[in-house]
Amino acid sequence: METILGLNLATWWFLVIGGIFSGYAILDGFDLGAGALHLFFNKEESRRKALNAIGPVWDGNEVWLVIGGGALFAGFPVVYATIFSAFYEPFMIFLVMLIFRAISIEFRSKEPMLWWRKTWDISYSVSSIILTLSLGLILGNIIQGLALDQNYFYKGTLGDFFNPYAILIAFTTLSLFMMHGAIYLVMKTENRLYAKLTVIVKNTTIFFVLMFALTSVVTLLYVPHMAKRYQEVPYMFAFPVLAILAVANITRQIAKRKYRYAFMSSALVTALLMVLVAVGLFPNIILSSIDPAYSITVHNGSSTDKSLKIILLFAVIGVPIVATYTTFVFWTFRGKVKLDDASY
Template identity: 60%
Template sequence: MPTFLGLDYPTLWFLVVGAVFTGYAILDGFDLGAGALHLFFKKEESRRIALNAIGPVWDGNEVWLVIGGGALFSGFPEVYATMFSAFYIPFILFLTVLIFRAIAIEFRSKEKMLWWRKTWDIIYSFSSALIAILLGVVLGNVMQGIPIDKNFEYQGGFFNLLNPYAIITGITTLALFMMHGATYLIMKTESRLHTKLKILAKNTSRFFVITYVTLTMATLIYLPQTADKFRAHPLLFFVPLFTILTIINTRRLLEKGVYFKAFLSSALTSALLLVTVTINIFPNIVVSTINPTYNITIYNGCSSQKSLSIMLIIAAIGVPLVAAYTIFVFWTFRGKVKMDDMSY
């Protein structure tokens, strides 16, 4: 099998897909978290400022989701087919609330009636929270596996996906995004809203710590086999250790009022949590709860070697360009939110 930098093409493409979805979790995570917090702001001006804080970047952040879906489809078509079949209803619900969230952001400011703006505020906040939970539910099911047969066909129903472990993962994801979003909004606001967000950031960080501890205990109960790789490869233990340290560091930085570093620490926490998931499932991507021989791995679910080699070249060009554009947008719209006639 051809290799590059000592890694075979399926492994390299798996890392590319993982990196893109990690970028999505970090970038769209904070604006989903900001949306989930939206109804905590009582004043019209505060809600407008919060919306304009994510206004220049939210749609660009979602580009990473599109890239991730395309990378998964092109690199691991069997995984794409099985996942979208198994999670058909959650993904349709996800797309529906994603559309309504975008509509809410754009339509809210088009009319000045109080009922109009409150309606879109509720839709925006509810859809942001639900997207975060749905992402966590999918991740929780990927962690523990789903019932797929030898033909890689899903044998369960919708309610099989709403199991306790997946729901706990969904709530933990929401808590993480809320902390991430509150920290971002602190950097973009001033005066009374800034003060309110400092309190929200501390409260959401406490909420995340509680859910993270709960999820860790649930993992040990529902998925005791996840410790096997860490026992076999002791150096991997540094990943969950660093995760705990970044969580503590985020809390410490929030208390000290060093918000940009707290935001970076929160982003690193998101990345490390996904790395932990990757360690637990690799080289599998979709784990079968019916029979381990039915697992979809990076080898039996990937495209041809030639396809992977060509797409790696495209990814090596395209992903840095998207990353550079993202950095450019954030740099252009850095600083505190200033309201004007073009604001939401």
């Protein structure tokens, strides 16, 4: 296999895809978290401000999910086919909820009736929660391993997805996104809504810290293969240490009401948690719970070297362009939310 800076092309592509999905988790994470918190705001003005805080960026943030799916298909077609076959029902639910979240945001303010707006408020919040739980459920099953046979066919049932560990990861993901979203909203609001969000930020942070600690203990006790790589390569312990320090810094910055730094730490925690999963699984991408020999790795699940080289070139050019556009949008719509006639 051809190498670049000591790493083969499949490993480089694994890192690129991991970076893209980390970007999606950071960006769409606060959107989903804001949606999950939406019903905590009782006043019409507060709900409109919360919607307009994410209004200019939410659809652009979802672009990272599309890029990630395309990158997975191009770089690891076997993984793409296996995941979408195994998780067919959860992904269908995920897509339906994506549609409902989008139309809830767009339709809510089209009519003045109270029942109309409340209906779409509920739809927006429920779809955001289910989307987040679905992502966590999929991640939890990937961490734990899927029942794959020698042909990479999934031999489990729909009920197998709802195992205790995957459900734990789902609620940990929800707690992370709710905290991330609350911090983002508090940066974008002022006056009474700001005061209410300072309380919500503290509560969601406590929720996440508890879930983070519980998930860490359960993973070490019941998913031992996730610790194997860290035992083999001791310097990899730097990642969990950084994650713990970043979590501690979130609470520190929130106590000082420096929410911009808290948001940066929250984004860092999200990225580091993705890194912890990637390091724990590597070189596997999908671990077979039937027989480790049936697992899909970065080597047996990747495209040819020629294909990887071509698409890696596209990624090197395309991803920075999307990142630049995303930065431009955030810079353009920086500052506190102000409602006007064009607002949601």
